[in-house]
Amino acid sequence: MNAHDRPLRVALLGCGVVGTEVARRLTRDADELAQRVGAPLELVGIAVRNLDTPRDLDVPAELFTDDAAALVRRGDLDIVVEVVGGIEPAGDLIRAALEHGASVVTANKALLADQGADLFEAADKAQRDLSFEAAIAGAIPIVRPLRESLAGDRIRRVLGIVNGTTNYILDQMTTLGQTFDEALAEAQRLGYAEADPTADVEGHDAAAKAALLAGLAFHTHLTLDDVHCEGITSVTADAVQSAAEMGSVVKLLAICEQIDTPDGPAVGARVHPAMVPLSHPLASVRGAYNAVFVESEAAGELMFYGPGAGGAPTASAVLGDIVSAARNRASDVFGPGETSHADVRLLPIGSAHTQYHLVIEVDDRAGVLAIIAQEFARFGVSIKTLRQEGLGSDARLIIVTHEAEDASLAATVEILRGLEVVRDVSSVMRVEGGS
Incomplete structure (x- = not known):
C-alpha cells in the first residue's frame, strides 16, 4: 500500500447538529471523498459529552467516547474536527491535537477571535493545518478566496452580513413591519435564534467573525476586543421606516477596512446596524442568509452569498476543509497559516x-x-x-x-x-x- 492508499484517520469532537451531519457525510460519501482526496478517510472516533444521548447516526457505537482529551492524544490521527464550540476545553483540545500530529478543522469563531494567534503559532510549529472556513459565514467560501485567490491583490474594505439571526429579524421588521420583539420571537420559533439570543442580537457573534475577516484581509492579527460592537436591540420600527423612506434597509454589518492616515496605514473593524441603500448588493440579502462584500484594488467589487448557518451548510464548509487538509496530509505538506506580517496599527x-x-x-x-x-x-x-x-x-x-x-x-x-x-x-x- 503506498502513502496515497493509506486511510487518513479522522476524529470528531462534538456530535450536535453540525457534527452529526459531518459524520453522516464522511460515512455516506466515503467513496466519493476518497476519490477527491486521493486516499480513504476513516472516521475513528467521536467525542461527545453524554454517551447515552440518542443519535440519528448510523456508525458503530464503539466510535463514541466521552474522553475527548484521550482521543486527541492518540497519536495516530491525521485530522481532528472541532465542532464543540466555546473557548475551553476546545482551545486545549486543539493544541493537544496539533502537538500529537493531527491537522485541525474548526468552526469555532469565538475561540479563534480569542486565541487565534496562539493556535496558529501551534499549528505552524507542528507543521499542520488549522482550517476554519465554517467559522465565518457557514457554507459561503470566504477564507480561501481572501487567503489564496486574492493573495496577490490589495483588499481595501470588507462589508459582511455574517449573522443570519439578526438579518432575519431585521428583514421581518422591514418587510412585515414587526417590532424587534415580535421578529425575535418568530426567529426563535423557527430555530433561527437561540433561547438566549444575546450573542447574536448584541453583535458578539458578528464581531468575532469581523476579527477573523480583518485578519485575513489585512494580514494583521485582531482579537474580539479590537472590534467595536453594537447590536440591534435598539433598532426601532421608526428607524426601519426612516430607512425605507430614504431608499434603504437596515442591516447589521461587520465592516473591516484599511485606511491611510498621516501616521501610516491603520486597520479598523466594527459591527453595528447601518442603513444600506437599495442599490447596494447587500441590501438584497434576505432572511437568514449571509453575504460578504469585498472591495479590492485590482479585482474590484466581489460578493459571496449563501446560507450562513445550519447543519448541512456548515457541514459543507467543514467537509471542504477536511478534504483540503487530507490532501495535504496525503502529500505530507501543509497549507498557508495566519499571515500577520503587516502588523498594522488599529484604527479606533x-x-x-x-x-x-x-x-x-x-x-x-x-x-x-x-x-x-x-x-x-x-x-x-x-x-x-x-x-x-x-x-x-x-x-x-x-x-x-x-x-x-x-x-x-x-x-x-x-x-x-x-x-x-x-x-x-x-x-x-x-x-x-x-x-
Missing part, C-alpha cells in the same frame, strides 16, 4: 468615517434650524439632506450627513442633546454602501 472607532442618519426631536419655532446647523458646522460635520416632519410637539428633523469622522459626529450629538431647542436625539444610525 472615533477615527472611522461614514455618513449618518439622525432623527432630532425639536421645538417647532423660528431659528431652530440655524441653531442645529451651527452645531454641525462647529464640529466639521457637513449636512447632506435635511427635512422637517410634524408640527408642534411632534416636530422633528431628519438629517443625513456627508461622510464624517465618528468622533466628530458623537461630539455633535452630545451638544445637540443639551440644547434647549432639542427635546431628544431619538435615533443615530450610520449609512454604509452609499455614495
Whole structure:
C-alpha cells in the first residue's frame, strides 16, 4: 500500500447538529471523498459529552467516547474536527491535537477571535493545518478566496452580513413591519435564534467573525476586543421606516477596512446596524442568509452569498476543509497559516468615517434650524439632506450627513442633546454602501 492508499484517520469532537451531519457525510460519501482526496478517510472516533444521548447516526457505537482529551492524544490521527464550540476545553483540545500530529478543522469563531494567534503559532510549529472556513459565514467560501485567490491583490474594505439571526429579524421588521420583539420571537420559533439570543442580537457573534475577516484581509492579527460592537436591540420600527423612506434597509454589518492616515496605514473593524441603500448588493440579502462584500484594488467589487448557518451548510464548509487538509496530509505538506506580517496599527472607532442618519426631536419655532446647523458646522460635520416632519410637539428633523469622522459626529450629538431647542436625539444610525 503506498502513502496515497493509506486511510487518513479522522476524529470528531462534538456530535450536535453540525457534527452529526459531518459524520453522516464522511460515512455516506466515503467513496466519493476518497476519490477527491486521493486516499480513504476513516472516521475513528467521536467525542461527545453524554454517551447515552440518542443519535440519528448510523456508525458503530464503539466510535463514541466521552474522553475527548484521550482521543486527541492518540497519536495516530491525521485530522481532528472541532465542532464543540466555546473557548475551553476546545482551545486545549486543539493544541493537544496539533502537538500529537493531527491537522485541525474548526468552526469555532469565538475561540479563534480569542486565541487565534496562539493556535496558529501551534499549528505552524507542528507543521499542520488549522482550517476554519465554517467559522465565518457557514457554507459561503470566504477564507480561501481572501487567503489564496486574492493573495496577490490589495483588499481595501470588507462589508459582511455574517449573522443570519439578526438579518432575519431585521428583514421581518422591514418587510412585515414587526417590532424587534415580535421578529425575535418568530426567529426563535423557527430555530433561527437561540433561547438566549444575546450573542447574536448584541453583535458578539458578528464581531468575532469581523476579527477573523480583518485578519485575513489585512494580514494583521485582531482579537474580539479590537472590534467595536453594537447590536440591534435598539433598532426601532421608526428607524426601519426612516430607512425605507430614504431608499434603504437596515442591516447589521461587520465592516473591516484599511485606511491611510498621516501616521501610516491603520486597520479598523466594527459591527453595528447601518442603513444600506437599495442599490447596494447587500441590501438584497434576505432572511437568514449571509453575504460578504469585498472591495479590492485590482479585482474590484466581489460578493459571496449563501446560507450562513445550519447543519448541512456548515457541514459543507467543514467537509471542504477536511478534504483540503487530507490532501495535504496525503502529500505530507501543509497549507498557508495566519499571515500577520503587516502588523498594522488599529484604527479606533472615533477615527472611522461614514455618513449618518439622525432623527432630532425639536421645538417647532423660528431659528431652530440655524441653531442645529451651527452645531454641525462647529464640529466639521457637513449636512447632506435635511427635512422637517410634524408640527408642534411632534416636530422633528431628519438629517443625513456627508461622510464624517465618528468622533466628530458623537461630539455633535452630545451638544445637540443639551440644547434647549432639542427635546431628544431619538435615533443615530450610520449609512454604509452609499455614495
